[in-house]
Amino acid sequence: MTTTHQFWLAGRRASGETAFEVRHPHDGSLVATVGVPTDAQVEEAVAAAAAAVPVFAATPAHQRATALDHVARRLAERTEEIAKLITAENGKPIKWARGEVGRAVSVFRWAAEEARRTNGETMRLDTDPGGTGRYAIVRRFPRGAVLGIAPFNFPLNLVAHKVAPAIAVGAPIILKPAPATPLSALVLGEILAETDLPAGSWSVLPVENAKMPALVQDERLPVISFTGSDKVGYQIMDSVPRKHVTLELGGNAAAVVLADWNSEADLDWAASRIALFANYQGGQSCISVQRVIADASVYDRLVEKVVEKVRAQVTGDPSDEATDVGPLVDENAAQRVESWVEDAVAKGAKVLTGGSRDGAAYAPTVLAELPADAILARAEVFGPVLSLHRVEGTEEAFAAVNDSAFGLQAGVFTHDVQTAFRAHRELEVGGVVIGDAPSYRADQMPYGGVKDSGVGREGVRYAMEDFTFEKVLVLTGLDL
Incomplete structure (x- = not known):
């Protein structure tokens, strides 16, 4: 009893x-x-x-x-x-x-x-x-x-x-x-x-x-x-x-990969961090990676690496030491994520990996060509789903980050210190992380957002x- x-x-x-x-x-x-x-x-x-x-x-x-x-x-x-x-x-x-x-x-x-x-x-x-x-x-x-x-x-x-x-x-x-x-x-x-x-x-x-x-x-x-x-x-x-x-x-945090982040080692690091922090906690984090905004010059290589590393995420029993991604908090949460992905696909998005549910668990999922009218394009998914977006140049990338009702944190993969300061100045978020995913939080630093965050x-x-x-x-x- x-x-x-x-x-x-x-x-x-x-x-x-x-x-x-x-x-x-x-x-x-x-x-x-x-x-x-x-x-x-x-x-x-x-x-x-x-x-x-x-x-x-x-x-x-x-x-x-x-x-x-x-x-x-x-x-x-x-x-x-x-x-x-x-x-x-x-x-x-x-x-x-x-x-x-x-x-x-x-x-x-x-x-x-x-x-x-x-x-x-x-x-x-x-x-x-x-x-x-x-x-x-x-x-x-x-x-x-x-x-x-x-x-x-x-x-x-x-x-x-x-x-x-x-x-x-x-x-x-x-x-x-x-x-x-x-x-x-x-x-x-x-x-x-x-x-x-x-x-x-x-x-x-x-x-x-x-x-x-x-x-x-x-x-x-x-x-x-x-x-x-x-x-x-x-x-x-x-x-x-x-x-x-x-x-x-909430948030729908973006990871931006700019043109100067272009070596194989750079893209491996970015893809690893994106895959990890889109899916850690089952994606149930306000600053988990939901949007990946990549310059056209690196987009195709990055997509391949992100899909590969997302597929490598180990799912299953959360008490298992090897498990990377466990279930969502309950089956209703997983059903909601499932319905949002179905909405995106019905409107033209392509599933590159994942897209399936098993009870309260939802498979780590990567979407491409997400239409602007999909729920996932605007709302916080709070699940292990990320979308990939191709842009031309820094100005378009930063505009894409700001095209959101939320503004919690953003990650910008760049080596250019001037671009880092520009991101800090222009991005409408509470925190900017350079060279890493937006999901980094040190608990002593000020943490919070703007707009609906x-x-x-x-x-x-x-x-x-x-x-x-x-x-x-x-x-x-x-x-x-």
Whole structure:
């Protein structure tokens, strides 16, 4: 008999009156049942978070940093256990799951470092006569309790990107994990419970999606950090125009291969990186490669290499060490990808490899001649599908990247430093990666997009800024 997992209410274990099942995407087997908080329990968590705002904000930096260090250490110690849990709830190949745990370790470590060195700034005000004898100290303080809403594709690391910055600045957080993948977040709760963080400073609530509007609207949660689809994200923002909302949304990231990236070694590298990062996590990453935009002078050679390397991606059981590409999060997701590919083919696209579904798994797929009116040409596929596009020159390539409602990241394969700076200036995205796929993310750097890819930035220090506001203290009558 499967034990029902408890959740974390204001830092302590709690059981609900109902539960839901978490099933393995690969074979549908039951992984766990998870308790669902009652309305009264959700209210208790929100009230506790609101009450903890002044208490948590007043904690010394060393207390918050020590707690964050503890989480980083314990995650590292439990890497294999947690990686297997990620694979079981998400379907992510075990080697990628281990990498995700490693990234979460770094996020908490950076948060501990930032908690210790966040000092604010000072400024003398006697630069004008009216400021004679005056000196200002500028510090940041929490905006209030945070509602963190996490997605399924990185069930630990994207949770870490909400929880760690909140703890670092002393902002209470209520975390809502994705219904498909709550287990990693609940284990994080186990580790947080080992610290001496104040009561009410954190909760992990696997709340049903139907209950989300009430949480979103609650005025005691003035900050919302959401990662997920653009449709849901902007619905949240529109529903609470006076709240501070950060949105990390979708993308249809482009990898651009320019004419100067033309040696066999260059094209082998580009094709390898494109094939890998179009399909890692089953393509379920906001910055996975969806579009390949190649100069006509290298297009034909690149296509051959990309198809070859995509076919070499090992699919199958995600618990197998050799597997590169596992299933999507569930069969509905795979059916949606299948229907989008069928739509593209019906409108004239050519399938160069892949194009088949087996339950929740979709074969790594390469399309050519994708028509502009296909769904795949405009929307985020969130699956292991990439399309190849031929262009003439850098100007046409960059215009093709920008011809999108999204703008998260882009990769540009070029050796020309002037072109690199041009890409940084002209591409309408939140990040440009030179000499690699757009899927590179260092968790300490500012991460986020423009256009329909969202507002605000993650990356520990940048999220800390989003969760806080500047407050000025002016000292008067000083002999400066």
